[in-house]
Structure formats: structure tokens, C-alpha cells
Amino acid sequence: MSAEYSIITPQTVQPNQPAVFLDSPCPCAEGFILKKSGGVFLLANNAPATSACSCGCGCRRIYTTNYEVEVHANIEIPTGGTVEEIQLALAVDGVVDPASVMSFTPAAVETAGNIGTSIIVSVPNICGCDSLAVVNAxxxxxxxxxxxxxxxxxGVQRLN
Structure with a gap:
């Protein structure tokens, strides 16, 4: 199961703000990936319920659901900006994952460079979902x- 979203027209994104991706012809048909407003996605934990926990509530404490998240983009400094290193990153629950930071140093303003990365996001079973966004870092x-x-x-991974 996979889903794809895109940005096909230039979009200026402010520092620490998410990019807004368009719906695509390949959305998640299983309901595990939900697109929220403002460029934020929710990744669901679909681990099997178990009654093995001490509270007997049927929680999913011993499983995690994993997603491979891949992003590719052209980025540039808009007119009026300062030529310096620019970065795009994946933020999980609002925190930038250091392994996902993509950097580009253009030679001049309005000079685009292609960047990309891929990371595994493990959705903990305590809350049942994680938010994910592509942010201007x-x-x-x-x-x-x-x-x-x-x-x-x-897939789902058993932790213990």
C-alpha cells in the first residue's frame, strides 16, 4: 500500500512552515494515511489489538507500524532572498528528523537545485498515529x- 502527493506549481514556504501537497491520483485507499489541512499528514498505527497488556484495555503496546517516506523536490531562494544554504526536512509530530534534512546551496537567487531523502517513520502504538509534514528548515x-x-x-513490527 502506498500513496503519493505532489507540488506542481511553485510554492513559497516560510521558515518552519509545512509545504502544502496536492491530492494525487494515488491516495491511500486503506485509510492509514490521512491528508490534513495545512500540509500535515496523519500516519495511522494499524497493529493488531491485543489484551496482553496489564490494563486489559486491548491496546497495541507491543507493536509499531512502519512507513517509508520519500520526498524529492526542486528548491530555490525566491527574489529578494539571501544566497545561503537552504533546507527542507521531514517533521514527525512537529519535530524535524535530523536524518531527513536535505540541503542545497544555490549559486544565485532563483537557481533551483534538486534534493531528496527517504526515511522510515515508526508510528508508536500508544497514541495510534503520528503527524508528518515536509517543512522549510x-x-x-x-x-x-x-x-x-x-x-x-x-508493515507492523513487534517490539517485544
Whole structure:
């Protein structure tokens, strides 16, 4: 199961703000990946319920659900910006994953560079879902164009 979202027209994103991806012809048909407003996605934990926990509530405490998340984009500094390193990253529950930071240093303003990364996001079973967003990790606005965001369900993993 996978889902893909895209940005097909240039979009200027402010620092620490998420990019807004369009719905695509390949949404998640299983209900595990939900697109929220403002460029935020929810990844669901679909681990089997168990009554093995001490509280007997049927929670999913011994499982995690994994997703491979891949993003590729062209980024640039818009007119009026300062030429310096710019970054795009994946934020899980509002926190940038250091392994996902993608950097590009253009030679001039409005000079695009292609970046990409892929990480595994493990959704803990305590809350049942994680939020994920592609955020501008730079100190200035950046323009994003021709971007794709792909989620691939990687399965359920037993933790103990």
C-alpha cells in the first residue's frame, strides 16, 4: 500500500512552515494515511489489538507500524532572498528528523537545485498515529516546485 502527493506549481514556504501537497491520483485507499489541512499528514498505527497488556484495555503496546517516506523536490531562494544554504526536512509530530534534512546551496537567487531523502517513520502504538509534514528548515522563505511525497506502508513490527 502506498500513496503519493505532489507540488506542481511553485510554492513559497516560510521558515518552519509545512509545504502544502496536492491530492494525487494515488491516495491511500486503506485509510492509514490521512491528508490534513495545512500540509500535515496523519500516519495511522494499524497493529493488531491485543489484551496482553496489564490494563486489559486491548491496546497495541507491543507493536509499531512502519512507513517509508520519500520526498524529492526542486528548491530555490525566491527574489529578494539571501544566497545561503537552504533546507527542507521531514517533521514527525512537529519535530524535524535530523536524518531527513536535505540541503542545497544555490549559486544565485532563483537557481533551483534538486534534493531528496527517504526515511522510515515508526508510528508508536500508544497514541495510534503520528503527524508528518515536509517543512522549510531554513532561516528564510524558499520556493518549492516539482515535488513528490511518497508513503509506502512497510508493515507492523513487534517490539517485544
Amino acid at each position: 531554513s532561516t528564510q522563505p524558499i520556493t518549492i516546485n516539482n515535488a513528490s511525497l511518497v508513503f509506502d506502508y512497510a
